[in-house]
Amino acid sequence: MATDAPPPEGGSPAGPAQPRTEAYVAAQASEEFADLRRSYRSFAFPLTVAFVTWYLLYVLLCSYADGFMSTKVVGNINVALVLGLAQFATTFLIAWLYSRHAAGKLDPKAEAIKSRMEADA
Template structure:
């Protein structure tokens, strides 16, 4: 039984474009737009990573070598160690939120422009 549906067209709404070649990837990697995207990511992620690791190591070192200070009661049974330990969780979530915001406003639009340019050129 024959159908009246036309054959699928090349490049129609349900088809995917051919993937970019290796040369296109290399050319894009060497472009100033990609370098700017990489700089925007690194200038945010690297300093924040170093700062968080330093903050975490400070907490560990204080826990090991400053027991008297960490055991100081803040109020009730809550001591400095507990407050700083909970602050570790808080800073983790704040950094994740901050990075998400940074990526949405600074990184994603640039990455999308690069992706669109590569898909159009493929």
């Protein structure tokens, strides 16, 4: 149901208090935030490099190793198809691993920072 009434003065009373800019700068400079960034980067960067390397290897093999990639594995299924499907499997595996890593290590740290900032606001 739509209404033409103006929004209430002072914003939404039900929402959490919004921290000031200084609070964000202080949080970014904190050791707690640096630890959160380090946890993210130590997981994301190596997996990104590994996956891009794996993908480029697949592309290079498709381009320059026709004999190897056309080798039959079972019936009409060749190495190229198996490695291509492995690209999809790898993508889903990385997404699953990241969701576990985020839920176990990143989300609790981020929630602690968020709660502290909202309490200070």
